[in-house]
Amino acid sequence: MKTSQTSGSFTGTKISRRGSNQRGMRNYNERLMLEKIREHGQLSKADLAKITGLSPQTSTIIANRLIEDGLLCKQNSVKGKVGQPRTPISLDANGAYSFGIKVGRRSVEIFLVDFCYRIIEQKSLRYKFAEPQPIFEWLCKNISEIIARLGEEKSARILGIGLAQPFELENWPELIGAPAGTMDSWKDFDLRNEIFLATQLPTYLLNDASAACLAELSLQLEGTSASFLYVYLGTFIGGGIVFEGKLFEGSTGNAGALASLPLNLFGSPQGQSGQLLEKASFNSLELWAAQHGVGSDILSETSPTVEVEKQVTQWISEAANGIAMAIIAGQAILDMNYVVLDSSLPRHLKERVASSTEATLAQYDQRGISRPVLTLGTLGNNARALGAALLPFRANFSADEAAFAIS
Incomplete structure (x- = not known):
C-alpha cells in the first residue's frame, strides 16, 4: 500500500495512555453491565444484579469499578414505598469519546461522539470527486482542531476512530461525471492506515452502507x-x-x-x-x-x-x-x-x-x-458517520463477540 508523506500534518494534542482503565478491553461482565445500562437508561445495583444474573456482591464491585473509571455515574437517590432509597446508575457521557468519519463520492464528514452516542462536533466538506490526498489532509486538520478544543483530560478518553467508506471508490467514475483517471489513486491508498499512522488512534473500517445499517x-x-x-x-x-x-x-x-x-x-x-x-x-x-x-x-x-x-x-x-x-x-x-x-x-x-x-x-x-x-x-x-463512530465503542465495550470482528 502507498504510504502518505503527510502524516506529520496531524498536530493534535498528544493523547496520553491511562493503564488498564476504559482504554483496555473490558472483561465480559463489565461489558454486559454497560450494555444493560445503555439499553435501560439507568439501573440500580440491585437491578443490575437481577438483569445480568451476577451476584449482588459481584455486581456492586463491578459497578463501583466502572464508576471509578468514569464510565458510569450515580444519579439522585429515589425513595421507594419500602426499604432503602435506590440510587440509579447511568452512563457518564464524558466517560469515552469516538470519532466517526464518513467518506463518500461527493462529501466527507467527521463526527465526535460521546459515550451516550450524542454528536458533540461535526464537520463536513463537499467536493466534485473524491480524491484521497486532499480528503486525508482535511481529516488530519479537523481531527487535530477538535482534539485541541476537547482539552487534554477529555481527549485522553478518545477510544479511536471509525471509518465508513465505500469499497472500490475508484470504480464507476463515469457515473459521477469524473474525468478518466481521477479516481485511480484510491487503488493504492489505504486511508484507514494513513489515519492510524497520523493520529496513532486505533482506526476501524466498515463499508459505509453497513455502517449506516x-x-x-x-x-x-x-x-x-x-x-x-x-x-x-x-x-x-x-x-x-x-x-x-x-x-x-x-x-x-x-x-x-x-x-x-x-x-x-x-x-x-x-x-x-x-x-x-x-x-x-x-x-x-x-x-x-x-x-x-x-x-x-x-x-x-x-x-x-x-x-x-x-x-x-x-x-x-x-x-x-x-x-x-x-x-x-x-x-x-x-x-x-x-x-x-x-x-x-x-x-x-x-x-x-x-x-x-x-x-x-x-x-x-x-x-x-x-x-x-x-x-x-x-x-x-x-x-453513516454515526455508524462509524460506534466501531471503537463496540470494540471496547460491546458484549457481542461479533463486535470484535468489525475492524
Missing part, C-alpha cells in the same frame, strides 16, 4: 432479534444485512452490496445487463441537474419548477422499481422480517420513494415468499 440497529433497534435488509439511498445505493439482531458483513465485509445487483438476465432481450446503482442512485439526478443548469440542491427544493418536478418524479419511479426488485430478491434468499429504507434525501422525498416502492412491490409475483414490512430509517444523512 449498524447505526440503525444500535441506536433504534437495540435488543431486538429481528432480521432485516437495510437499504441506503445515497449518491450510489447501498445496503446492509442484519441476522437475528446482529450485523452480517460477509466474507469480505461487503454483504448487502445492492449497487452491484444486475438489472437483467445476461443475454436477455433487454440487452446487456447493467447494475442497480445505475437506476436507484441519485447521482443520475445530480448529473441531470448539472447538465441543465439546475442547482446542486435539486433534492432539497420544496417548491421545484415543473421541469425539475417531472425529472424527480421520473427518477423516483425508476429508483423505486429497482429497490422493489432488490427487496424481492433479498427476501427470496434471506426471509427477513422487514426492510429498512433510509437516505440522505430530505424526508418528504424519502417518503415518496418508500410509497412508490410499496406500490411497485405489489406488482411483483410473490408466490413462495412472504412480503416483508417496509419501514423508514430514522437517522438519514447522519447514519
